[in-house]
Amino acid sequence: MNWKQFFTSSVGKKFIMSLTGISLILFLVVHVGLNATIFANDNGEMFNKAAHFMGSTIVTRTLEIGLFLGILLHIIQGLVVTAENNSRRGKGYAVTYGNRGSKWYSRSMGLLGTLVLLFLIMHIAQFWVPSRITGLGEIAYADGKVLHNLYGEMLVVFQESLLVVVLYVLACISLAFHLMHGFHSAFRTLGVHNKKYLGMLEATGLWFSIIVCAGFASMPVAMYLGWVK
DSSP states (O other), X not given: OOHHHHHHSHHHHHHHHHHHHHHHHHXXXXXXXXXXXXXXXXXXXXXXXXXXXXXXXXXXXXXXXHHHHHHHHXXXXXXXXXXXXXXHHTTOOSSOOGGGTSOTTTTTHHHHHHHHXXXXXXXXXXXXXXXXXXXXXXXXXXXXXXXXXXXXXXXXXXXXXXXXXXXXXHHHHHHHHHHHHHHHHHHHHTTOOOHHHHHHHHHHHHHHHHHHHHHHHHHHHHHHTTSOO
């Protein structure tokens, strides 16, 4: 089997999904850490400076391009694998095992991934497009730096619409369930089959999914309720 045959095979597609999935997991760690700086309650100074750093250096901008390519590849491969799995199932099994066979979110990765994709489109339109393309208002700080006020844009988006906040929270819940299966599944695809290690990965994936997604969900809620300024 040559490289082309491998990457177009079912195993190859899952392998690519695993690699891109792990890279996106690492991105989530960075992203939630950066966003958590809003809780410094310093009128967004720490957040805006961190966001400026992430968007102004050639290294981070290059990684950003890689991130978008990774997301696109992950989505495409996910849709292809889901379609192939559905076609193999045909009319389904004579006996439905439900959660005795696998967790419902393991069987719903396509749906959960689609919900996360729809949220991602909304998120990019609300924050990435203004910060990179259409432009944002600026704010000056005591050290003389004048930066794009992305924090102020977040306040506007989240404080003016309860619906947007609810959609963000629902998206975080969808992402959490998507990660609960995807976290350990990625390592299983890459060759981790030892029951001890798989058990550790499942537990780590569970807590990672809960903590990271709860962190993301807490931010729009905190802004809407005025807990941060």
